[in-house]
Amino acid sequence: MSREIRRxxxxxxxxxxxxxxxxxxxxxxxYEEHHLIEPHRTEGNRRMFSLNDVDTLLEVKDYLExxxxxxxxxxxxxKKKNPVATTDEQDLSDSELRQIMRxxxxxxxxxxxxxxxxxxxxxxx
Amino acid sequence: MSREIRRxxxxxxxxxxxxxxxxxxxxxxxYEEHHLIEPHRTEGNRRMFSLNDVDTLLEVKDYLExxxxxxxxxxxxxKKKNPVATTDEQDLSDSELRQIMRxxxxxxxxxxxxxxxxxxxxxxx
DNA sequence: CAACCATGTAAGGTTATCTAACATGGTTGG
DNA sequence: CCAACCATGTTAGATAACCTTACATGGTTG
Numbered sequence: 001m002s003r004e005i006r007r008x009x010x011x012x013x014x015x016x017x018x019x020x021x022x023x024x025x026x027x028x029x030x031y032e033e034h035h036l037i038e039p040h041r042t043e044g045n046r047r048m049f050s051l052n053d054v055d056t057l058l059e060v061k062d063y064l065e066x067x068x069x070x071x072x073x074x075x076x077x078x079k080k081k082n083p084v085a086t087t088d089e090q091d092l093s094d095s096e097l098r099q100i101m102r103x104x105x106x107x108x109x110x111x112x113x114x115x116x117x118x119x120x121x122x123x124x125x
Numbered sequence: 126m127s128r129e130i131r132r133x134x135x136x137x138x139x140x141x142x143x144x145x146x147x148x149x150x151x152x153x154x155x156y157e158e159h160h161l162i163e164p165h166r167t168e169g170n171r172r173m174f175s176l177n178d179v180d181t182l183l184e185v186k187d188y189l190e191x192x193x194x195x196x197x198x199x200x201x202x203x204k205k206k207n208p209v210a211t212t213d214e215q216d217l218s219d220s221e222l223r224q225i226m227r228x229x230x231x232x233x234x235x236x237x238x239x240x241x242x243x244x245x246x247x248x249x250x
Numbered sequence: 251c252a253a254c255c256a257t258g259t260a261a262g263g264t265t266a267t268c269t270a271a272c273a274t275g276g277t278t279g280g
Numbered sequence: 281c282c283a284a285c286c287a288t289g290t291t292a293g294a295t296a297a298c299c300t301t302a303c304a305t306g307g308t309t310g
Binding site for chain 3: 281292297298302305308
């Protein structure tokens with residue numbers, strides 16, 4: 001009889017995620033194309049997102065707004081998944097690493113509290 | 126920059142709530158008809174439920190399974206909202222009160238942890 | 251046993267989402 | 281400087297998911 005809402009549960013429809021992240025459907029689908037998220041699908045093929053997906057999207061959005069491109073963002077997420085990725089070619093530059101650390105801090109704060117930035121919540125009242 | 130997910134945020138579509146509660150759409154709409162919940166509506170008139178709505182629905186479901194009827198359930202929720210309802214007619218019987226207390230305990234436990242019973246979550250893995 | 255209660259189900263209509271394709275403005279490397 | 285690419289917009293056509301309304305139904309119950 002526990003009742004945790006798992007951050008991996010696919011609870012959210014496209015329109016809600018658009019509101020939570022302030023991204024367009026096109027953007028969200030594009031990021032999925034690049035495997036930054038992999039939302040579940042209903043039987044009828046509709047995307048269903050988890051809170052983790054929303055967090056990832058917010059992180060991607062921040063990176064893009066800081067001028068990063070998809071390629072670098074993908075590297076960052078790859079490195080997160082497998083920190084010992086000695087396999088790949090050139091590493092991330094110093095300034096890039098600084099950007100990432102900065103974003104990591106924000107992300108950590110997000111995680112600590114609960115799930116969505118206040119600015120985004122105001123849309124629901 | 127807080128990030129709480131409010132229990133009152135209308136995040137969830139009908140199909141997800143059906144899965145979370147194991148109620149049919151008909152049942153959920155019927156309970157809404159009786160004002161036990163009042164989900165938000167999108168511009169296009171789709172219902173959007175909050176986590177609080179889900180909790181209420183689970184509570185209603187428990188009461189019904191215990192053999193209560195809508196009338197009594199409505200009274201319970203009315204009394205919850207306004208405990209000093211000296212206005213209305215006859216009170217709830219002793220056995221009813223015992224049922225309610227029992228359910229209150231469960232509900233309290235639910236609230237304490239997080240949001241959905243484990244049995245319900247398993248459907249999402 | 252007539253009436254009601256909670257739910258199922260069907261019909262017909264609308265909205266939200268899907269994929270695929272093409273359009274476009276902003277970089278950027280040669 | 282411009283050709284190519286990148287991230288995103290937009291459109292079209294299809295369909296899944298949701299809506300309301302209405303009628304059907306089995307289980308209580310006065």
